[in-house]
Amino acid sequence: MLFNAYIWSLYKASDEGAAFIRDCAPATEFDWDEVNLQLLTNKDAAELKRLGLEQYTKENEVGIWANVQRLYHHFFQAEAAQLSTKEDFERRFVEWVEEGISFKGFTLIPAGDYALWMGDIEIISNALYAVFPEWAFPYLYTRSQGLNLQLFRVICDLFQIALPPYPLKKDKKQRLLYYLHICREVHAFRQQNQLLPPELIAFFFDFAFKAADQAIQQKWSITENRDLPRPSKVWYVGAGRTDFHFIDNATIDDLTSWQCNINTRPGDIIIMYCWSPRSCIHSVWQAVTEGNIDVFFYYYNQAYISNCQRVPFISYHDILTNPILSKTPLARNSFQGVNGYPVTYEEYQEMLRLWAEKGFDIESLPKLQPLPGIDDNILLADERDVEQYLVEPLLDKLGFKSKDWLRQMPIRMGRGERYYPDYCFFPNTRRGEESAAMVLEAKWSIHNARELREAFLQARSYAVRLQANRFILAAKEGVWVFESLQGGFKEDQYYFFSWQDLVHPDALHRLLLLAGRAALAKAGRRVKE
Numbered sequence: 001m002l003f004n005a006y007i008w009s010l011y012k013a014s015d016e017g018a019a020f021i022r023d024c025a026p027a028t029e030f031d032w033d034e035v036n037l038q039l040l041t042n043k044d045a046a047e048l049k050r051l052g053l054e055q056y057t058k059e060n061e062v063g064i065w066a067n068v069q070r071l072y073h074h075f076f077q078a079e080a081a082q083l084s085t086k087e088d089f090e091r092r093f094v095e096w097v098e099e100g101i102s103f104k105g106f107t108l109i110p111a112g113d114y115a116l117w118m119g120d121i122e123i124i125s126n127a128l129y130a131v132f133p134e135w136a137f138p139y140l141y142t143r144s145q146g147l148n149l150q151l152f153r154v155i156c157d158l159f160q161i162a163l164p165p166y167p168l169k170k171d172k173k174q175r176l177l178y179y180l181h182i183c184r185e186v187h188a189f190r191q192q193n194q195l196l197p198p199e200l201i202a203f204f205f206d207f208a209f210k211a212a213d214q215a216i217q218q219k220w221s222i223t224e225n226r227d228l229p230r231p232s233k234v235w236y237v238g239a240g241r242t243d244f245h246f247i248d249n250a251t252i253d254d255l256t257s258w259q260c261n262i263n264t265r266p267g268d269i270i271i272m273y274c275w276s277p278r279s280c281i282h283s284v285w286q287a288v289t290e291g292n293i294d295v296f297f298y299y300y301n302q303a304y305i306s307n308c309q310r311v312p313f314i315s316y317h318d319i320l321t322n323p324i325l326s327k328t329p330l331a332r333n334s335f336q337g338v339n340g341y342p343v344t345y346e347e348y349q350e351m352l353r354l355w356a357e358k359g360f361d362i363e364s365l366p367k368l369q370p371l372p373g374i375d376d377n378i379l380l381a382d383e384r385d386v387e388q389y390l391v392e393p394l395l396d397k398l399g400f401k402s403k404d405w406l407r408q409m410p411i412r413m414g415r416g417e418r419y420y421p422d423y424c425f426f427p428n429t430r431r432g433e434e435s436a437a438m439v440l441e442a443k444w445s446i447h448n449a450r451e452l453r454e455a456f457l458q459a460r461s462y463a464v465r466l467q468a469n470r471f472i473l474a475a476k477e478g479v480w481v482f483e484s485l486q487g488g489f490k491e492d493q494y495y496f497f498s499w500q501d502l503v504h505p506d507a508l509h510r511l512l513l514l515a516g517r518a519a520l521a522k523a524g525r526r527v528k529e
Helices: 005-013 015-023 042-050 065-080 086-099 114-131 149-158 172-192 197-211 213-219 241-249 316-321 345-357 383-397 449-465 505-515 517-522
Strands: 101-103 106-109 234-239 256-258 269-274 280-287 301-315 341-343 405-407 411-413 417-419 423-425 438-442 470-475 478-483 495-497
Touching: 005 015, 005 197, 015 197, 065 101, 065 106, 065 114, 086 172, 106 114, 114 172, 149 197, 149 213, 172 197, 197 213, 234 241, 234 280, 234 345, 241 269, 269 345, 301 316, 301 345, 383 438, 383 470, 438 449, 449 470, 449 478, 470 505, 478 505, 495 505, 505 517
Parallel strands: 234 269, 438 470
Antiparallel strands: 101 106, 234 341, 256 301, 269 280, 280 301, 405 423, 411 417, 423 438, 470 478, 478 495
């Protein structure tokens, strides 16, 4: 989707658009009337008074969020005279990240305190925009605003604003410097489309949602509780003291973001575990978005969860003395590292049994549904039987819709000869431009190494020709998944699942991560709704 100057001019001319743009002008000062309040510590307030900075405390109370914003704002104003170019600004920002920020003797951010940077990125970037509107972008796609970096990236992708790959979780400095990448790209977009700084802000926080609402909803949306797909996996998450009030009062309709496993999918079951002093399983939730990365969220991975149901507590002592729940290394490690830790099918079934024993009606809780096994009454006589009775039901479990794949797609290889791969996923059939995200080749039987090699060579040739980065072999013995890694496809590097393996939800989930519909989207291939 390209920026449409005509539609933008209509937005600017509208009363609503003009008012929004006016509201996006850089602030000249931050007053006491902030909506979001955040208390300074008593220690910080005392230090401000000791340094003669009483104006940043209000009467004798601990200062509020606006004071922190004003401190950053005044610090950046003091620096502004020395920063006359975008390059100056970027160089100095790197120095602030490395050396910390102090204003008139008061330390706002100590050197190397990346957690504080991440926690304050919203107010820091807003103060930067107030002083440097030509170069700084107020990054408000934060959890406190009900937004996240994934949504911001979706908007950038839709309007062809190129953002670099995310830094690794452990590289906190580069995660903070990702803010500079954002500033550079939106600055280039602003100049290309001749937007003033307030117009750029209005574009990202109002216009884009109106102009591309449907496309945004398709690529990033929060699923309503009533429309959740069937769960594919169960995950643990953890809650500390500061979370207890929220989770104790949460209802089935409450929505929140939480640190989760990156492989979380909508509908997945979330087990909320409370750390000390409670030390117990507290409630059952469900994911309503996929797991995603937010480099400015300290814990990096997150998903939105909802559908909270309070259940009878299962104490840490109960877990340690239970023959099934105690087997996990997580239990033996006092639930350290709980956020995003997988729960097995057997463990969740045991939790259901314990809740039922405590008198809870477990019918209201989400359940994992095993994939039906092979019907003993079905005779698999040929390759088409394998496709109809095994492959196509499996594709449904992997999230594919019938429009997502094409059987017997014709392609030309070699001297104009025509070949027909059994299944091509998200195919492009335009002659001379044929491609697919994944190929599946079905056989009646693959029962030895020679037959596996022959099937591998055939499917690999189709995958290479169609620029697919993975392919599947399927036969009555099971499925083999091959991925193109460094150096391409390797005959001896694959994942195998028997059909009986796939009866188990945990095995099915592993296959989902390798070759499900969502996996193709995460691999960078276009997935059309």
